[in-house]
Amino acid sequence: MALRKNHCYITIKRAFTRKSKVKSKSYIKTIPPKKLAKFIMGDIPGYHSKKYKYKVSMVMNKDIQIRDNSIEASRQLIHRQLEEGAKGNYCLFVSVYPHHILRENKMITGAGADRMQTGMAHSFGQPVGVAAQIYAGNALFTIFCQKESISLVRKALNEARTKLPGDKSIVVKDINREVKK
Numbered sequence: 001m002a003l004r005k006n007h008c009y010i011t012i013k014r015a016f017t018r019k020s021k022v023k024s025k026s027y028i029k030t031i032p033p034k035k036l037a038k039f040i041m042g043d044i045p046g047y048h049s050k051k052y053k054y055k056v057s058m059v060m061n062k063d064i065q066i067r068d069n070s071i072e073a074s075r076q077l078i079h080r081q082l083e084e085g086a087k088g089n090y091c092l093f094v095s096v097y098p099h100h101i102l103r104e105n106k107m108i109t110g111a112g113a114d115r116m117q118t119g120m121a122h123s124f125g126q127p128v129g130v131a132a133q134i135y136a137g138n139a140l141f142t143i144f145c146q147k148e149s150i151s152l153v154r155k156a157l158n159e160a161r162t163k164l165p166g167d168k169s170i171v172v173k174d175i176n177r178e179v180k181k
Contacts, residue, residue, distance in 0.1 A: 003069070003129070012065050012133050032129050034098055035072045041079050042091040042143075052091065052144035055173045056153045060134045064166040067131045068098040071140070074160035078141060081156040082149075090153065091144040096132040104128045140164070144175075 043051070075094055082090050103125030134140060141160070143153050150172060157170050 003067075012063050012135075028101060028127055030127065031101055032127050034130055035068045036075070036094065036098065037072065038075075039094045039097075040092070041075075042082065043088050044091055052146060053175055054145055054147060054150055055175050056143045056145060056150060056157065057095075057139040057171045057173075058141045058157050058160070059137060059139050059169050059171050061136060061167040061169055063133075063135050065100065065131045065133050066096075066140075066164060066166070067102070067129055069129070070164055071096070071098065071132060074163040075141070077163065078143075078156045078160050081159070082143070082153065085152040085156075086145065086149040089146060089149055093142040093144075095139045095142050096134055098130040098132040100131045100133050101127050102129045102131055139171075140168070 071094065075092075079092060082092065105125040141157065143157075145153050154170055154172070161168055
């Protein structure tokens with residue numbers, strides 16, 4: 001079964017995250033598994049020891065909902081490029097968690113389909129995946145690095161932009177100046 005196009009799920013309507021403990025009383029029987037494998041990568045102890053001087057973030061410019069499989073694909077791309085170019089000299093955080101359950105009311109098309117489907121009689125839909133709801137100004141990925149790695153980090157984030165929907169910008173901040181203010 002193929003995934004529906006992303007524009008079907010891109011707008012934020014409301015967060016639907018709850019599942020009933022009593023399966024017979026709930027529309028949502030099970031929550032689909034999340035495809036995100038890791039949320040923190042790189043040199044994690046270095047982040048806690050204030051080793052890094054710069055913070056580079058991919059920030060969303062508009063409210064958007066992004067499926068977990070596109071977040072995972074872009075995370076793998078960023079992590080792979082940073083491991084090749086700046087091994088052990090970065091710390092990557094995925095700043096969002098996919099909670100929202102995506103639903104689909106499957107419709108049968110073709111000859112004889114009118115006798116097999118219920119149409120909109122029970123249109124709540126079956127769970128097909130999960131997504132993260134990200135609001136304008138919030139970061140999707142945050143990478144801590146040194147000054148010499150900023151160009152590599154920006155390049156990796158720019159390549160990951162193609163795998164994600166919506167309008168995004170890359171923000172570079174000097175952590176030392178941020179702390180002094």
